[in-house]
Amino acid sequence: MFALTIDQHRSRTGEDLVPALLDGLAPVPTVLPFERTVGDEVQGLLDDADAVLAALLVVLRDGNWSVGLGIGPVETPLPDSVRAARGQALLDARAAVDRAKGAGEVRVAVVSASQPEVAADVEAVAGLIGTLLRRRTDRQWAVVDAVDAAPTQRAAAETLGVSPQNVSQALAASAIAVERAVYPVLVRLLERAEAP
Numbered sequence: 001m002f003a004l005t006i007d008q009h010r011s012r013t014g015e016d017l018v019p020a021l022l023d024g025l026a027p028v029p030t031v032l033p034f035e036r037t038v039g040d041e042v043q044g045l046l047d048d049a050d051a052v053l054a055a056l057l058v059v060l061r062d063g064n065w066s067v068g069l070g071i072g073p074v075e076t077p078l079p080d081s082v083r084a085a086r087g088q089a090l091l092d093a094r095a096a097v098d099r100a101k102g103a104g105e106v107r108v109a110v111v112s113a114s115q116p117e118v119a120a121d122v123e124a125v126a127g128l129i130g131t132l133l134r135r136r137t138d139r140q141w142a143v144v145d146a147v148d149a150a151p152t153q154r155a156a157a158e159t160l161g162v163s164p165q166n167v168s169q170a171l172a173a174s175a176i177a178v179e180r181a182v183y184p185v186l187v188r189l190l191e192r193a194e195a196p
Helices: 018-025 049-062 088-100 116-135 138-149 153-160 164-174 176-194
Strands: 002-008 032-038 041-046 065-071 108-111
Touching: 002 018, 002 032, 002 049, 002 088, 018 032, 018 041, 018 049, 041 049, 041 088, 049 065, 049 116, 049 176, 065 088, 065 116, 065 176, 088 108, 108 116, 116 176, 138 153, 138 164, 153 164, 164 176
Parallel strands: 065 108
Antiparallel strands: 002 041, 002 065, 032 041
């Protein structure tokens, strides 16, 4: 099982971003849905590696969060709320988010008591993806989002009012192809980390 504990960075000096984060995470399939657990902290329980990737992409793109991922067993039967859930994955997520708070530009950490080496690999790949997400400019994001929403790059260029060459250049500079090529690697590592 995968537990994500997400804590707002510098929450005492800024606005409460939890409602917007919960909206962003709402489409992600969960076993126990993401919810505010205490203060500016959000937690959710997942059983699918692709869903973990989807959640990480939301949180890491935003950049206002420290993210802890715990991988391991959870006591069953599951309660109705993640706040009442217990198990090693949740303990590992707590340890991970505490460590993530001390990280640099990309505040993400992964802990698995049973598979520490694979957890370290997951953390390295998640950190790489997070670095690419955080270094993308607003203009590059606008192009990436427009291309994702359009049937073709040419259509995206028309929507943006730029040339197709501008779109191609922005995509290349954004390193979106490199980032997305790493997604299957992260998913495979997550699946390996969860395997008994």
